[in-house]
Amino acid sequence: MIATVRRPQPLRFFFRYISIVGSSNVRHGRPKMALPELPPVTSLSPRVLRVLGCNPSVMTLQGTNTYVVGTGRRRILIDTGEPNVPEYIKNLKETMDKYNFELEHIIVSHWHRDHIGGVSDVMDAIGNKTDCKVWKFHPENEKKRVYKFPINCPINSLKNYQVFNTEGATLKVYHTPGHTTDHVMLTLEEDKALFCADCVLGEGTSIFENLEDYLESLQLILKLNPVVMYPGHGSVINNTVQRVNNYIQHRIDREREIIKILSEHPLQTMTIKDFVDVIYKGISKKLQEVATISVVQHLLKLKKEGKVLEIDDHWKINTKSNL
CATH class of the missing domain: 1.10.10.10 (Winged helix-like DNA-binding domain superfamily/Winged helix DNA-binding domain)
Structure with a gap:
């Protein structure tokens, strides 16, 4: 038995x-799939740079994707990778020097270690730590999380549909629970792009903590109908509607x-x-x-x-x- x-x-x-x-x-x-190689730093569009988190594993694929958004002197970073990854911090700093920008906001898509874990390292590495704001969604009635790594800065609370404006880019926040209760995605209005974090991955499928919420979040992506999706892990997704429908069909199957x-x-x-x-x-x-x-x-x-x-x-x- x-x-x-x-x-x-x-x-x-x-x-x-x-x-x-x-x-x-x-x-x-x-896993049987062969993952495509992703460069440490990639210019994905005139408004988006991808800096790979340098933390590959069976669970993070090629590593956590972090994204720098904007075209001006002050830009926005989406996610920060894991704590204590010097190679990632080195690549991020070199990218900031090359493109001559500083960070005015850091937006964390959700509470998992490989997305929020590098916040303190990033904040310690930048020169404008005092005026760079860190943001994360905090669901109502959710207990305060205790992390097993340092968070040495205040975390501001994101609001659903909150808008961030920086030179060359407008980001809009969408609370999309399912993968986690605090998970968010962000649209880049100018490119009709979606930073889908861990709701949809570049390769394979994602895990979830609430299936009903997760399916609703997938339906929201279909309504937003992005031209391109930038996932939290894996390659850029261009066949957006097909990929999301495949995710939904996989759950049905x-x-x-x-x-x-x-x-x-x-x-x-x-x-x-x-x-x-x-x-x-x-x-x-x-x-x-x-x-x-x-x-x-x-x-x-x-x-x-x-x-x-x-x-x-x-x-x-x-x-x-x-x-």
Whole structure:
């Protein structure tokens, strides 16, 4: 008998990213895709520079993408990478010198270590630390976070639909929960571009802590209809609508897979581990936690819709539901 896996508390897991698209990609416990190489610094448009976070891993892909936005003497930095990465700070400072600008705002897309972790290092490296403002969205009623790395500056609270103007660029904030409760994306109005952070990745799919919120955030991207998306990890996304629709379809397919597994054995119940073992056969131990979170979120959504039942941490199909 397979031991019961109790429902995880999502934020206690390493809630970052996964380059695994589906179960077929994890049959042997490792991603099969070959990631394209990204230069340390890239000019993506006259208004956007990408400075790679120099922290590649199976969870961060080529590393965290940080973006410098604007054309003038004072510009905006989106995300800051991980703490204690001297190579990133060196590349950022050299970029600032080359293009002759300083930072007036730092906007953090969400609370994960590889997005907010480098804030203090960046602030220590710039010459105008006293007048550069750091911003992050703080959801109502959310407890104050305690980070395991220093944050040596005030964090100002972003507002939904807040607008930032700098020379050559207008950024608008959209609160897009799902990946995390505090996750935001930003539109670059002049280019009809979207900094989508970890809602959509350049390669693979993202993990989420609330599936319903996540799907709503994906629908918002379709409404915004950006020409190009700059993700928190991976390559620039040009086929924006197709990519988002693929993300939505992937979640639909996963839901159907779970329903199919339960429907084939309507009198039996399954643990979370049972689902992970079937759907993600052969997955490495390190990625089992991520897969578990994904399965749990799908089951919670299906339970809310009345399609499945939970009985003492076991799950079964609701035979009375009109699937």
